[in-house]
Amino acid sequence: MKKVLIATEKPFSKQASDGIKALLQEKGHKVRTLEKYTDVNQLYEAVADVNALIVRSDLITKEVMAHAPNLEIVVRAGAGYDNIDLDAATQKGIVVENTPGQNSNAVAELVFGMTVMYIRKFFDGSTGTELLGKKIGIQGFGAVGRCVARIAKGFGMEVYALDTFAPEEVFEKAGVHHVKDINELYKTCQFISLHIPANSETVKSINYELLSKMPKNAVLINTARAEVIDEEGLIEMFQNREDFGYIADVAPKNKDLIAERFPKRFFFTPKKCGAQTSEANNNAGLAAAVQVNNFFESGDKKYQVNL
Template identity: 55%
Template sequence: MKVLLATEKPFAKVASDGIREIVEKAGYELVVLEKYTDKSELLKAVADVDAIIIRSDKITAEVIEAAKNLKIVVRAGAGYDNVDLAAATARKIVVMNTPGQNSNAVAELAIGLMIFMARNKFTPGTGTEIHGKRLGIHAYGNVGKLVARYGKGFGMEVYAYDPFITDKAVYEKDGVIPVGSVEELYSKCDYVSVHIPATEQTKKSINYDLLSKMPKGATIVNTARKEVIDEEGLAKVLAERTDLKYVTDIAADMQVVLNEKFGNRVFATPKKMGAETQEANVNAALAAANQIVAFFTKGENRFQVNKW
């Protein structure tokens, strides 16, 4: 059995060493492709492998076609829109993610971004505090639950909306107030932390109408995906509402324009860094290796994201 670790941006050494230990202990061969600069290198590397571990590397239909023996791809992280699920499913190739491994890193960043914007991006002038403010969690999954917990630690009143969690007890046991609609969440909260995936239903769903419902002085915090934001609608509402702020871990396609027009009211990290901690790096790497071994030895597919 041959496992490929394909990372254009390599894992930390402790993480890659951990992957090797897990894979080789199971009796498999590990091959490593790091810092590659051309797709042809990836196409060559996948030719005879049974499994692939990736980070943000793109597993396209072309890559899948080149990987004749491929049975499983594991994305070390939560998002998996860099894998062509349709092409993988057509070949009955299992695609997994490693949910929860990066959650704390992303949650801490979300809170940090709130404070950063509340204090005017750490520039001179009077800012505000997040204590006592209303925090809305848009999608109450692994990251959302942690953001809620940390928000409560700062003395925020926390609300949440998730159409897939209808049992109010799930929220109430965490001291979180459930709301009945996304519109109610945005109209009620001073900060909204976005954690929805980019799907056909959610792309551009955070639009002008939704954002215009936010209270005076509100801030939207996006550590999810840029595709869920309707950028034209965002620009329009920021132009009309000089009290609103937008901070993101995923720069908008029109981020340069937003920066020029709205100055201190917008901010994007230079590069997506939600999972960029040593701890998350190692956790996701080891989880990916363990999931591959469990798949081949026990048939486990708990974190499979494509179905047939």
């Protein structure tokens, strides 16, 4: 029997939580939950004797791991995993996994929910515009990017995509224009949707030089990570391009300045909610439980990200 902790400052839905527990308990594991905690010391205490952790956006730092001497695996219920200290996990021999693809449709639908609201002027009764025939560039063509392409084609948009890690057949299968140069992507597309991780190569990479290449009435859509945006460059873009708009599921640190100086040219969700649907909750949570079971049953590490 292994001890598994579901640690979620932002909890799973009840349906998802119940399903996760049931799957783990079927394999004989002892399951505890820590929900809506407000102090990291609560997390330190809760991990003291656990063998596995299932988390969402919770920060699993070196310090957390130091309080968990029996920890063998951490599963992030979602695609992104920059909330987990991979180096610290590797040094302690802890396997870290994600659940790729489980939240993809939810995030992709949010892209278009925010975009339609923005181009229709927040439904204030004034004249907006349509997506039909417009060009959208998808930066990062993983599971979410491919869902964005599918929905964009349903709107009748012309779809362009860039991803240096995706093979040519991925673009061909999706029926999109494969762009290999990032400058070309930004020059070509009025709409750019970001689906890239925050790492040493991408942090602050979306800067003024790149954004300024976008066509008239440019709209940048970020459901990835706030850190990939150069916030000084973002302000410069707002100042120099009155036609530019920015909508995001991850508000920048200078959001108050943007709200004060550039009203009606942005939208930020109150908190990150791209995966906050009952379906995504269920998909990612249940996948995480299955992966924990498989790891303890057979040593399966298929979705390990700290190689």
